[in-house]
Amino acid sequence: MHSDEPSVAGEGPPGPGNGQIEQTGSRQNTQDIVDQVYGPSHKDVEAPKDTPKRQLKALYLSEQLGETGAAAAYHWDRGTSRRPRVVVLDFGLKHNILRSLTRLGCGVTVVPATAAAEDVLALDPDGIVLSPGPGDPELLDYAVTTVRGLLGRRPMMGICLGHQVLGIALGGKTFKLPFGHRGGNHPVRDMETGQVHITSQNHGYAVDGDSLRGGAEASHINLNDGTVEGLRHRDLPLLSIQYHSEASPGPLDNMYLFERFVALMREHSRPLLPR
Numbered sequence: 218m219h220s221d222e223p224s225v226a227g228e229g230p231p232g233p234g235n236g237q238i239e240q241t242g243s244r245q246n247t248q249d250i251v252d253q254v255y256g257p258s259h260k261d262v263e264a265p266k267d268t269p270k271r272q273l274k275a276l277y278l279s280e281q282l283g284e285t286g287a288a289a290a291y292h293w294d295r296g297t298s299r300r301p302r303v304v305v306l307d308f309g310l311k312h313n314i315l316r317s318l319t320r321l322g323c324g325v326t327v328v329p330a331t332a333a334a335e336d337v338l339a340l341d342p343d344g345i346v347l348s349p350g351p352g353d354p355e356l357l358d359y360a361v362t363t364v365r366g367l368l369g370r371r372p373m374m375g376i377c378l379g380h381q382v383l384g385i386a387l388g389g390k391t392f393k394l395p396f397g398h399r400g401g402n403h404p405v406r407d408m409e410t411g412q413v414h415i416t417s418q419n420h421g422y423a424v425d426g427d428s429l430r431g432g433a434e435a436s437h438i439n440l441n442d443g444t445v446e447g448l449r450h451r452d453l454p455l456l457s458i459q460y461h462s463e464a465s466p467g468p469l470d471n472m473y474l475f476e477r478f479v480a481l482m483r484e485h486s487r488p489l490l491p492r
Contacts, residue, residue, distance in 0.1 A: 290328045290340075299324030301343035301482045306330055306363070308350025308378050313463040317475045318346070331359060334366025344372040344482040347379025349461065354381035354391050354422055361386050368453055372485050374478040375448070375457030377420055383457050384424035384448055387433040394444070397421040398459075404440040405447075405460060413440065414470050416460035423459065424448065454485045 293305075293315045302324040305315065315325050326340055330350070337345060345367055347360075364386035367373060375383035381391050398418040405416045423444045426435050437447030437458060447458040462474040 288329060290326060290332070293325040293327055294319050294323075301479065301486065302326065302341065303344045303346055303482075304328055304337050304340050304342040305346045305348055306332060306337070306360070306379070308348050308357075308360070308382075310348035310350070311461075311463060314346070314348060314376065317463050317472060321475055321479050323479065330357075332363065334363050334370075337363070337367060338370060342371055343486060344374065344478065346478075347373065347375040347382055347457075349377035349379060352378070353393070354378060354385060357382055368455070372454040372478070372481045373457075374455070374474075374481075376462060377459060380448065380457035380459050381422055381424055383455065384429070384433070384445075387448070387450070388428070388430050389433065390425045390428040391422045392425055393422055394420075398439070398444075403460065406438050406440055407447075408436055408438060409449075416446070416471060417464065418460045420459065454481050456481065 299322065301322075303318050303326070305318075305325060305327045306329075307327050308330045310327070315327070318325050323344075326342070328337060328340070347364065360382050364373075364382055368386060373383065375381075385391060398420055400419075401415075401417040403416045403418045404413050406413050426445045429435065429445075429448070432451040432453065433448055434451070435445045435447065436449040436456065438444070439446045439459075444459075446460060447456065449456055456474070456478060458471075458474055460471070462471040464471060
């Protein structure tokens with residue numbers, strides 16, 4: 218399972234005014250904030266593709282996911298009749314994600330991270346969740362291929378690593394944070410409502426907001442450093458968040474995201490899905 222233990226982080230990078238960053242709330246200024254904190258070259262260096270080193274890293278990460286994720290598909294709710302039915306791709310999920318979905322009336326089936334798009338669709342889901350997990354999302358070529366095969370086919374929700382994989386599948390890029398986001402007190406602004414939520418985070422990579430294209434855009438922004446904390450799309454039924462919405466560990470005020478995902482499934486439901 219994906220570890221609930223937060224990693225130890227070094228001191229945060231210095232900012233103007235003894236570490237304080239002026240927040241304007243405007244989406245167009247968030248990249249200035251990122252550059253202000255990390256420097257304009259924080260994402261300029263890209264790892265070469267298909268080198269022996271990258272292949273070894275990808276192999277090691279695949280082994281990690283094999284240890285943390287599901288080895289075979291299983292039904293969390295011990296039945297297949299509940300609707301909406303959600304298929305979860307397991308990169309190292311925490312069980313409270315599954316509990317959160319079942320509390321909202323969903324039936325849940327978990328499949329390995331290596332499942333192909335055709336395998337997922339064969340389970341007849343009403344929605345798909347991409348779970349959290351460890352490692353560098355740029356190494357998960359097979360997962361990106363799967364997600365691209367599912368885009369637009371069913372409503373989709375990405376969490377943490379799943380958010381990053383979704384960002385890459387949409388044509389974006391990710392970069393490694395110099396210090397990472399660790400702990401249960403990160404302020405994140407929901408760009409749709411303007412509300413600020415306190416979030417639980419444990420990740421070392423982020424989606425590059427400048428790389429988003431084709432209708433994908435940031436839905437949530439980290440108020441500490443301006444990095445992307447969530448995605449939405451103007452045409453496709455999807456949402457994602459970089460932090461842990463299932464509140465294990467962490468605050469409870471982010472459970473609304475699962476409710477938003479269930480509403481998205483009902484909005485794009487087939488006739489037999491009860492409302």
